[in-house]
Amino acid sequence: QCEVVIQFGPGVFYLPPGEPLELEPEDSYTVWRGTPTSEGETVISGGLLLNDTCWERIGDKVLSCSIPPGRLAGKPRVARWGLETCIPARSPNWKRSEPYTGGWLFVDSVVTLGKEHTVFSVKREGLPAFAASDSWGGGSMYVYPKDSWQSYQAKVSRATIPSSDGLVWLNMTCPYPGACSDEAEDEVSTNSRFFIFDTMEALSTGEWFWNE
Structure with a gap:
């Protein structure tokens, strides 16, 4: 050769x-x-160039660009600002110095484990304020079930259970039927770690969010 x-x-x-x-x-x-x-x-x-004229300010810290439907078809879901690769908006923010414990939330306890939904509690301390609010419209979560080799993404929102004793209840929609049952290897249990993404409220410096 x-x-x-x-x-x-x-x-x-x-x-x-x-x-x-x-x-x-x-x-x-x-x-x-x-x-x-x-x-x-x-x-x-191989991305889409967004010119300076596309951007407008939302408040003091956020820039927004409106893209016509279809223009992002086939494009990689990666955003670069200059020569820097941006991190998809997530909360808590990732900590390079603590990759296993920093930047994660942990399940406190599970109250409902079904075929389609799992309802679990998280300690309010450390939970982002938007996720503890009744007005939060929900987002997605990336979860690493405890004692499992698998990880997956799922939709998450506030559960209807009132918060109490420093706990907030969240409702996770199972990514596929049966994924949340106690017979599955990837069931969510106490101390399973996760972070929240796919929600505008999680946006912080150096991150990006695509409102599909």
């Missing part, structure tokens, strides 16, 4: 819509290089 070197000058190169860059096994010897100059770095992107 011969080594193939492809040189790009400085700048951002956007791939044509619907034509992603596909690398096959025979491309193993292909080297992609940006030409180092004082003009800046080289970026190859």
